[in-house]
Amino acid sequence: MYGRALKPLALATAAGAALAFGLIFFYAPLDADQGFIQKIFYLHVPMAIVALLGFLAGGVMAAMHLRTRRRIWDMRSYVAIHLSIILAVGVLVTGSIWAKASWGHWWVWDEPMLVSFLIVFLLYAVYQPLRFSIDDPERQARYASVFAISGAAFTVLNFVAVRMAATYTHPRVFSQTGGNMPAEMFLTFLVSLAAMALIFTTLWTLELGSKNASERLRRARRRLQREADGGALGLDGEGGRARPAGGAPAPAPASVSAASVPAPR
Amino acid sequence: MPAELERTARPGPAVIRAAVAILRKDLRVELRAREAVPAMALFAVTAFVLFHFAFDRDALDGDVAAGTLWVTLLLTTVLGVNRLFVAEREQGGLEAMLLAPIDRTAIFLAKAAALFLYLVAVEVVALPAFAVLLLGPDLFGSLPALCALLLLADLGLAAVGALVGALAAETRAREVIGPLLLLPLVVPLAIAGAQATEPLFTGSGAPEDLGRWLGLMGLYATIFVLLSVALFDFLLED
Incomplete structure (x- = not known):
């Protein structure tokens, strides 16, 4: 859910920062x-x-x-x-x-x-x-x-x-x-403020998304490890069962397959 | 334990009764072991000696005197706050209190009240010592205003100190975290205390702004008492 909001946010931040820079250097007196x-x-x-x-x-x-x-x-x-x-x-x-x-x-x-x-x-x-x-x-x-x-x-x-x-x-x-x-200065200030708020929000969303992803990765890896330790059968069957059990949306399968590399050891 | 509670039972809500029981225990421990107050008083007097040599002045007055007194008292508080919860954690007293069927707010109230009493006791020693060792102008004229300031500051310090003590007690580096947390938090008290005391120590008479600094200290105490009562439960959950 973090990934989807990130792209429009990042674009808006880039646009806002560019606009703020332009106003600061070419518009504000x-x-x-x-x-x-x-x-x-x-x-x-x-x-x-x-x-x-x-x-x-x-x-x-x-x-x-x-x-x-x-x-x-x-x-x-x-x-x-x-x-x-x-x-x-x-x-x-x-x-x-x-x-x-x-x-x-x-x-x-x-x-x-x-x-x-x-x-x-x-x-x-x-x-x-x-x-x-x-x-x-x-x-x-x-x-x-x-x-x-x-x-x-x-x-x-x-x-x-x-x-x-x-x-x-x-x-x-x-x-x-x-x-x-003066009004020009105040407008520039407001745009800069909005750009700074956007930068903050984008970084916040990005870091939360990354923390969320690494947390999920850790959980998936732990589950895989447990199943590899517990199950006497091959890894394929266990991994196949872990996927629906997680019930997680899009990122989960990717992290499970990434985690399965060190798991057999 | 029930018999003990019954014996000390007195009119008032259960929180207050429990707080009074814990406070009595804390004061009894302090009277027998003398861990906090003598150390704090000694610290304050030693700090005055250090200030004498650091400033190389025999008598201080005005803003320097006010600043010296307040900084010393605030640093002394750090010592008391560090001791407040450590013994409870080390010797399992806190677990016993958490097992007891009492409101956790009672523990906060008792700890804050104990810190308040420690601070008053320390000031009873430190203030005359300051007057004798360092202070230039006469202390007696400014004593009523100074007492009001100190008592109100102690109230705020007791609330913030109990909260910080409980916060820091659970950390691995509690001797470091406690003071580092407390010092920025007491800056408003240092501002109000030093600003209000400075005219008292210039010998020019009563300050006209005393009311607003007392107001700031009162606001500080109110905010931190409310915050601590609201948040203390979450610090003692396990």
């Missing part, structure tokens, strides 16, 4: 103050928004996992969070470059978005170590879900706290995103 470097805004801010939404979506999916007890929701939550962590690294790097170019420092503490992002990133950087230092897969999924839900709630709370601290020590209005942007 140069910023009067910052010049060319301002164009990093079309990469930095969409990445930040998508990463944040990814963390929040990971929390919602984790809640679905705890509620329905279906492993697939944990996988979805895991993939969303781990893609968001990668995007968050991108956000910090591009934010740093932008800060250096327009303020002269690699890091500025009075930019609440960037600072909040660093804290959220530091928290989510522990997600994978936590997850993979629990051996039992069922407990691993449960604990990771509890982390994901707490993390999503914390992300919101943390933004409030950091913004409060920033407005307290630097009382000024932050309106560098949105607000008084």
Whole structure:
């Protein structure tokens, strides 16, 4: 089921990314103050928004996992969070470059978005170590879900706290995103945001599909191994029986035949 | 066990009664073995000595004093959180509690209450030590506001600490995972605590923004208490 959605998604992503690039470099006007470097805004801010939404979506999916007890929701939550962590690294790097170019420092503490992002990133950087230092897969999924839900709630709370601290020590209005942007810039920004969201969705679908396929392959291989060990008859008869028993759609037979290569040993 | 429960039974819902029973057990263990609180207090005082040499200053005031106090207290919490569930896991106490016909929320409430009491006990030692060793301005004028801040922060720390302690206790590298999880999570408390304490330690008098930082701490505590009550069951399922 993942394979079918992937092709249109990938095409839409390619088109969206191409359109966004075109608009960024040939349509959006140069910023009067910052010049060319301002164009990093079309990469930095969409990445930040998508990463944040990814963390929040990971929390919602984790809640679905705890509620329905279906492993697939944990996988979805895991993939969303781990893609968001990668995007968050991108956000910090591009934010740093932008800060250096327009303020002269690699890091500025009075930019609440960037600072909040660093804290959220530091928290989510522990997600994978936590997850993979629990051996039992069922407990691993449960604990990771509890982390994901707490993390999503914390992300919101943390933004409030950091913004409060920033407005307290630097009382000024932050309106560098949105607000008084020319229409051309805003349109380019929206297209870039949509392209980034599409990239995220495509990668998410791709990774889920690959995880799903390798999980199925492992299960099919295990079943084949069991049958090869248990049955005294030849492999053909056993393999033939395994196929309908799996009851799986299209990918399953392919993975069974792929798995049957090492099985006789 | 039923006889013990009956003896300690008091009015109130079953969750509270069970939580009180577990809390009493935890406090009795702590009073006899003294594993957490003395270590935390010692850690805090040693950290003040380190800060003295690190800053090379005899007396601190203003934002540096506030930051030193809050960072020390937050790091001290890490020590308490690490101890919170380890003994239960190692000696099978948790299995016994899970076998008992009580709501799992009671275990969370008891652990959070124990951590809260540990933190208050540590602060009773650490705050005078801080005033004597490092703090420049007089502590007494700012004591009421500071106590309110500390108590509210302890509430949030107790909730988040019990949750993180339970999360980390099951992992292979729990001594590492626990602190790494806890430190980013307490950043809002560090922000609120340090910002609210800074005017108290400059000697200029009462801060006008105390209310909003108390509000932030209250919000933090509320969110993490609700989260922990909702999620704790899933951590203790087996």
